[in-house]
Amino acid sequence: MTLGYAITIDTPYSWDSGGNASLSWHSTPADPPIFRPKLLHPTLLSEPCYLADFIYTTVERYYLVVPSLIPGDGYYVKFVNVNDMNQVYALSGVFSIGEHLPNSDTGFSSPPVPETPQPGP
Numbered sequence: 001m002t003l004g005y006a007i008t009i010d011t012p013y014s015w016d017s018g019g020n021a022s023l024s025w026h027s028t029p030a031d032p033p034i035f036r037p038k039l040l041h042p043t044l045l046s047e048p049c050y051l052a053d054f055i056y057t058t059v060e061r062y063y064l065v066v067p068s069l070i071p072g073d074g075y076y077v078k079f080v081n082v083n084d085m086n087q088v089y090a091l092s093g094v095f096s097i098g099e100h101l102p103n104s105d106t107g108f109s110s111p112p113v114p115e116t117p118q119p120g121p
Contacts, residue, residue: 075097
């Protein structure tokens, strides 16, 4: 599929359902100034999952919390026109979303608060 824009999405990796993640891409000044990222899967999602209302193309990295999804292979991201969701600017490679495990965040949240020691008997 020829998309007509130079923007390219780095294939996401290390995404876990409900966990912190990042989405990165490369663009040129000729690319559209904003886009809307949507997450898709041919069988696990009945409709697209929009990851943001819009993102400025020149930022080239977006941090997000992955929605609660069924873990599996075959997910991909499309960058689309914010006013015409059928106009696709870029398409990522296919990637997996894993199960979110406690303490597996990638560092985008606050560190855990240490437990207060309990008095002894």
